[in-house]
Amino acid sequence: MTYQPGRYPKDYNPKVHGPYYPHRFYGKPDTPFSEVKIADLGSWFSRRSLSPSSIWAAIHRGYYRWASKNLHTKVPGFAPYGQIIMLTSTYFFFLLYSERKYHRHCKYH
Numbered sequence: 001m002t003y004q005p006g007r008y009p010k011d012y013n014p015k016v017h018g019p020y021y022p023h024r025f026y027g028k029p030d031t032p033f034s035e036v037k038i039a040d041l042g043s044w045f046s047r048r049s050l051s052p053s054s055i056w057a058a059i060h061r062g063y064y065r066w067a068s069k070n071l072h073t074k075v076p077g078f079a080p081y082g083q084i085i086m087l088t089s090t091y092f093f094f095l096l097y098s099e100r101k102y103h104r105h106c107k108y109h
Contacts, residue, residue, distance in 0.1 A: 009057070023065035 011026040036044045048054075070080035 021064075021068075023061050023068055025061060 008020060009026045011028070012020060014020070017024075017026060030047060031040075031044065033044070067080075070076065070083070
């Protein structure tokens with residue numbers, strides 16, 4: 001399935017699927033990862049498309065799945081903003097870790 005920004009997915013059919021939801025995968029259903037046996041793991045991964053457009057489409061679906069559950073609700077609350085703050089904090093922690101790892105034995109502690 002190729003992803004084109006601003007277009008419906010190739011496998012989407014409004015007569016079959018009804019209204020379009022950006023967080024839903026409209027391709028051929030496959031075995032969920034949680035149900036794959038270890039012996040079948042290689043064949044399961046070989047069926048995945050690793051093209052940049054497919055990876056972007058998966059990221060796009062993941063964002064809209066998260067946003068529809070947390071952010072695009074009637075009263076979103078603090079959870080989505082707290083998750084964004086924690087994600088940003090974790091990102092900067094690992095980004096700046098090489099500069100901070102030697103500050104552990106500071107004389108002021």
